[in-house]
Amino acid sequence: MEIDKDDFILKAEGLYKSYRMGEAKVSVLRGVDLAVKKNEFVAIVGASGSGKSTLLHILGALDRPEKGVVSFEGRDLSRIGERELNKFRNKMVGFVFQFYHLLDELSVLENVFLPAMASKSIFGWLGSRRWARGRARELLCELGLSERANHKPYQLSGGERQRVAIGRALMNEPRILLADEPTGNLDSATGNGILKVFEKLNRAGQTIVMVTHDERIAQKAGRIITLADGKIKRKGAEA
């Protein structure tokens, strides 16, 4: 993929999105423009229902805008096919959700290496299994979960589950990490721990876009973007 001349990894221009609620049409995004540079840590803040999660889903190609363009490293996501889009979600983006969204049937280790396994055929997986397991163990070690590798998600605390979700998001070394209220379901101390992980990752060069409704948490990011009434209100200065 070619790199945009202005070094933006992710760019959104004129995004519109609305939902039907019964007879009524609710406009969630009304012309959102956004650009994220490489190695940036951006926080998108806004009240509940302001369209933060919708914006994040559109940025990560989990959803499509009604109008507007999302380009990743200069490539318009609306112009790429289903197959390429799946590849994009697997390789380029890592998602972290508020409710962790781990697969209950898999162990912690399996949850972490799931993205690597999902992109391989049986034979491809047999060839790269050793590497993937090693990488997953490495990530769990970095996230302080070495001892929990063989546990099941339901045996972990909320903070631990979120760290597993971060491990899974980082498994394929994505260019960008998209986090949707990653601390929203955690107590303040545990949430701070997660934010420290994000800060550490960002320092190591990871681009992060985080959605939160909590201004205090958003302060940890390098740049804050506020979303209100479906539009970007204010762009924070770089830290």
Added chain:
Amino acid sequence: MYKIILSFRYLLKRRISYLAFLAVALCVFIVVVVMTVITGLVRDFKDNNHKWVGDCVVGTESLVGFAYYEDFIKRIEESDFIEGVSAVVKSYALVRGRNSEESIGVEIMGIEPVKHSRVTGFGETLYHRKNDVSKAFEPAYDPNLAGCVVGIDRWLVRDDKGKYSYEVSPVEAALLVSCFPLTTKGALAKAGTELVNTKTFYYSDTSHSGLAGVDSSFIYLPFEEAQLLCGMAGAVKRVSAIHIKFKPNVKLADGCERVAALWKRFVEEKKGEKQAELLDTVTVQSWKDYRREFIAAMEKEQTMLTIMFALVGVTTVFIVFVVFYMIVSHKSKDVGILKSIGVSKVDVIELFSCFAFLMGLLGSAVGVFGGWLFLLKINRIEDFLFEHFGFQLWDRTMYAIGDIPSVIDLKVLVVIIVSAIGACLAGAFLPSWQAAKLEPVETLQVSQL
């Protein structure tokens, strides 16, 4: 790989999966048991018919019979594909005991026992002369008397368990066999006189072919005696049929075709000769065609059972569908997670199809194992039920069935397993398709959790 891992985990960790798994296993168990029994019965019935008839029959339905059989036998015996040939006289007769006033109608079959045993399983059906077929018509109590072999159900009674109470040695008994000899035109040969030919034969053995109709109505007589009784031993001798056995490497259809060609040529050559018109009534049939009216009825029953169990299969498809529908509803979050990490729609369908395949495979394995265990003991179970509760699957005093067939046919087994897996895949398809269509944002929304 994740599809296999997740499929296994869904199967093992979702209790609702057990329901579908049990439905498949139970269905396979029932189908394996019933199909094994019915297939075994049909197979035994066919085998017994094959053994009784041989491979091919050149014969006529006419009681007059046909002539020049010796010439034809000589000719086909020279062929390289023939293993054995046996001329047979078949007709109807009245039989009564020497001191009895009551006659009963029977079918008689005149055979040369050694030759006939080379072509058919006649020798194996005997009890006293099994090891020396040449003496089949020599009563043990006086070998000089003209003996006869009686269909076992005409002679012995089966007990409740279907076993015959064989005598240690044949009891001395005289049977008066009366036949109506016919002219070549089909008229009574002795019209105006005493009408019938009667001869006394002495019971020498029983024949147990395993065919109820045969064992209850046939009496086997020495070939030449039967020919005399039926009026077929004139200047031009006649028989009812020629039974033929092919060499082992000869396919049934090929052998019958070759015999038919030889017969056609033979008939052409005999045209114009005395009694040659009788040859026109003769047909060449494989043993299957010869016994078609009996075999077809059994096959029809088998087909009806197969259809009934196909309907059981439809029920299984529905159960699997319902269970999968519920599982997919519960697993919509997983679908969203998988899609968020780049799993495609096809992959989602494959995941649930793999789950269905495993369910079908493991359900079949358990069903087959259970069926195999049950079949292994089926006769003992029936004995137990009969001894303690008087229950019997078939009344052995009425049906010519010994043990319940319990040997699983591999072909049938493969069809059952493939059908079970197919049923699971069919039942899982719609829910899988529904899961594949789920949008990740819909399933991962907080309101959906």
